[in-house]
Amino acid sequence: MSSAQHTQSELLRAARRHFAERGYQGASLARISSESGVSKQALLHHFKTKDQLYRAVLDQLNQELVQLLFAAMEETEQAELQIERVFVALSGFFLKQRSAPALLIGVLIDGPGQAAVADDLRPPVQDFLEPLAALIQATERWRDAGFAAALSIAMELLGVVCLLPAARCNLSYRFGKDPVDQGAGLAPAHTRDLVRSVVRR
Incomplete structure (x- = not known):
């Protein structure tokens, strides 16, 4: 697994938990990125919008x-x-x-x-x-x-x-x-x- 794939996998894992616990509206990109150990900008590099991350x-x-x-x-x-x-x-x-x-x-x-x-x-x-x-x-x-x-x-x-x-x-x-x-x-x-x-x- 490449570094980019690993980062995406970690982002999806964290996002999955946040969307499940807080719903779409309550989930925060800043918290998801922080839990994944990357910046919000890095998250937006992989998933351009919150909708795109939720869809993934x-x-x-x-x-x-x-x-x-x-x-x-x-x-x-x-x-x-x-x-x-x-x-x-x-x-x-x-x-x-x-x-x-x-x-x-x-x-x-x-x-x-x-x-x-x-x-x-x-x-x-x-x-x-x-x-x-x-x-x-x-x-x-x-x-x-x-x-x-x-x-x-x-x-x-x-x-x-x-x-x-x-x-x-x-x-x-x-x-x-x-x-x-x-x-x-x-x-x-x-x-x-x-x-x-x-x-x-």
């Missing part, structure tokens, strides 16, 4: 989610089993990558920033959401329900697997670390049960 963070997240989605789909042809594998994998991924659920919730609720919705760019996480909804439509239960219903189910299930990891720090503060950690350990099994109840007849 969301593109990275989209790639991770797409890889996870298609890896989970490879192991079986039955759509119902694929959906289970996808959401169990997402549950584990979100518990390990603590910035990911907050970033996903943020982009779904608040939007992607100004530059990221330019006419020549696909909306962030679109490459993940479209095949996820299509996979739900491929199940016997949701086959005739249409895209809107499948997207609604996808959003509900994403909410389930995103909320605990995104709220983990606050929950630990309120209820203690041990019960929250125990709940996190149960999350994949609970996710599997919930997905089964939603996608199977």
Whole structure:
């Protein structure tokens, strides 16, 4: 990895955490650059604007989610089993990558920033959401329900697997670390049960 690639990687790592914790509006380029050990001018050399940096963070997240989605789909042809594998994998991924659920919730609720919705760019996480909804439509239960219903189910299930990891720090503060950690350990099994109840007849 070259020095420039290393710097970009460090900037993306810090930016990911700041955007997840503070949202697009609250994230500061000065703090991101300081945490990365570079000047703000150096950050702007790699990413010309805050929007461009945010878009790079969301593109990275989209790639991770797409890889996870298609890896989970490879192991079986039955759509119902694929959906289970996808959401169990997402549950584990979100518990390990603590910035990911907050970033996903943020982009779904608040939007992607100004530059990221330019006419020549696909909306962030679109490459993940479209095949996820299509996979739900491929199940016997949701086959005739249409895209809107499948997207609604996808959003509900994403909410389930995103909320605990995104709220983990606050929950630990309120209820203690041990019960929250125990709940996190149960999350994949609970996710599997919930997905089964939603996608199977």
